Amino acid sequence: MPKRNAVLSELGRRTGEPPIAWLMKLALDRPKLISLAAGFTDNPSLPVEATRELLEKILGSPKRGQSALQYGAGAGDADLRGLTVKRIVEQDGANPRSGAYAAERLVVTHGSQQFLYMVSEALFDPGDIVMVEDPTYFVYLGIAQSRGMQCRGVRMEADGIDLANLHRRLEELKKAGDLPRLKALYLVSYHQNPTGTTTSLAKKQEALGLLRRYENAAGHPIYLLEDAAYRELRFAGEDPPSALTLPGAEERVIYSGTYSKPFATGIRVGFGLAPEDLFPAIMRIKGNHDFGTSNLPQQILREALASGVYESHVQALRARYGIKARAMLGALRLHCADVAEWTEPRGGLNVWAKFPRRVATGLKSKLFAGTLERDVLYVPGQLCYADDSSRRKPNCEMRLSFGAASESRIREGIQRLGEAARAI
Numbered sequence: 190m191p192k193r194n195a196v197l198s199e200l201g202r203r204t205g206e207p208p209i210a211w212l213m214k215l216a217l218d219r220p221k222l223i224s225l226a227a228g229f230t231d232n233p234s235l236p237v238e239a240t241r242e243l244l245e246k247i248l249g250s251p252k253r254g255q256s257a258l259q260y261g262a263g264a265g266d267a268d269l270r271g272l273t274v275k276r277i278v279e280q281d282g283a284n285p286r287s288g289a290y291a292a293e294r295l296v297v298t299h300g301s302q303q304f305l306y307m308v309s310e311a312l313f314d315p316g317d318i319v320m321v322e323d324p325t326y327f328v329y330l331g332i333a334q335s336r337g338m339q340c341r342g343v344r345m346e347a348d349g350i351d352l353a354n355l356h357r358r359l360e361e362l363k364k365a366g367d368l369p370r371l372k373a374l375y376l377v378s379y380h381q382n383p384t385g386t387t388t389s390l391a392k393k394q395e396a397l398g399l400l401r402r403y404e405n406a407a408g409h410p411i412y413l414l415e416d417a418a419y420r421e422l423r424f425a426g427e428d429p430p431s432a433l434t435l436p437g438a439e440e441r442v443i444y445s446g447t448y449s450k451p452f453a454t455g456i457r458v459g460f461g462l463a464p465e466d467l468f469p470a471i472m473r474i475k476g477n478h479d480f481g482t483s484n485l486p487q488q489i490l491r492e493a494l495a496s497g498v499y500e501s502h503v504q505a506l507r508a509r510y511g512i513k514a515r516a517m518l519g520a521l522r523l524h525c526a527d528v529a530e531w532t533e534p535r536g537g538l539n540v541w542a543k544f545p546r547r548v549a550t551g552l553k554s555k556l557f558a559g560t561l562e563r564d565v566l567y568v569p570g571q572l573c574y575a576d577d578s579s580r581r582k583p584n585c586e587m588r589l590s591f592g593a594a595s596e597s598r599i600r601e602g603i604q605r606l607g608e609a610a611r612a613i
Contacts, residue, residue, distance in 0.1 A: 204335040208327060208572045215566060223602035226566040228538055229593035230454050234509050236502050240453065243492045261484035263476055265297025269491040273460050281430040288439040294468045296475060297482045301418050301447035301459030306332050308414065308443055311470040312372045313338045320358065320374040322350055324573035326382045326416065329375060340575030349388030350376065352395050359403050368407040374400060379420040379428055380537025383573045383588035387535065390429040397435055414443045421451035421503050423536035424511030440464050448490050451503050456486040510538065516596040517589065517603060524607035538592035544585045548613060551584050559609035565602045
């Protein structure tokens with residue numbers, strides 16, 4: 190009898206089920222479950238009324254409504270691309286004439302995940318290497334695994350990656366003769382998923398400089414891929430400018446962003462800027478994916494940005510997430526101070542918690558089973574670490590999301606988590 194998977198391609202056989210799919214399904218299948226895991230955004234904050242009004246305005250004109258319901262341009266709506274670049278320039282306090290912000294090199298995508306996947310398709314062959322933060326966004330690790338890429342972890346500090354460790358890892362690749370396989374360094378630079386860490390501009394600059402120093406030995410460009418998906422969700426302090434402001438950014442920085450989390454996750458619109466030598470390949474891949482991102486969601490966002498609705502919503506959302514973050518941090522101090530330590534984010538959706546080494550947090554651990562018995566779900570920290578033989582994956586950490594649950598359920602969930610930890 191033929192083997193069931195024998196017909197699949199190497200990619201089909203290699204691609205595993207994303208952990209987020211299982212975690213999200215578990216949260217949806219168990220209504221009583223307090224999910225501090227899946228990265229759903231705050232349901233009551235979704236801009237239902239504002240979106241209805243935007244849609245009425247768009248569809249109220251037959252000409253504009255017909256255009257919005259028709260196919261759009263492959264790279265995305267020209268006005269939305271221009272408004273997107275304008276917003277990034279304003280966030281960075283940058284010169285709008287800088288080539289790093291050229292709207293001609295921006296593509297609108299079905300969420301930022303599609304852009305990350307297309308960049309990976311354009312750059313990486315199986316066996317090629319990407320350097321990632323240790324820990325990093327586990328959905329990107331799924332993309333890397335699917336593409337057959339090798340990941341090399343770089344340790345994290347309070348203000349981003351450990352530059353000395355990055356230098357050491359580059360030297361290791363050079364000595365092993367593996368630099369020709371290295372194509373990019375991937376950073377989730379704002380309110381990082383999972384740790385909540387924001388990378389300083391100084392570290393971005395030094396990291397980009399280090400990559401440039403090793404290009405001769407690699408024999409090709411090495412890109413800095415900056416994932417800014419959580420940039421808009423700052424609720425305290427100030428964010429540093431992006432790597433697009435750095436010298437050489439036009440040739441070496443790839444920038445990924447999204448409108449999904451700061452406006453509405455159901456709209457699923459992201460975007461990305463890429464250097465001129467890489468952008469045509471990304472666009473050819475985009476054409477094979479879908480000929481262009483759905484036009485109606487783009488028109489909603491275009492109108493939201495142009496009218497000020499988007500900015501008003503983002504400001505309200507930031508305040509909302511600040512309240513929810515404080516609820517989680519307060520509950521952790523009350524119920525978990527004797528069993529764990531944690532980061533205190535200034536934005537994003539997550540808190541990163543660490544337990545003593547003797548307290549395992551993985552999917553097969555007593556703590557994970559104990560929290561599930563108490564109807565609480567978290568993301569085991571192990572899922573956020575790349576497969577990298579140079580170190581063992583820590584098994585005493587977890588990601589706690591305050592995005593979806595209400596304040597009362599956040600407090601209840603953290604109390605149950607503390608009880609489960611003390612019961613081990």
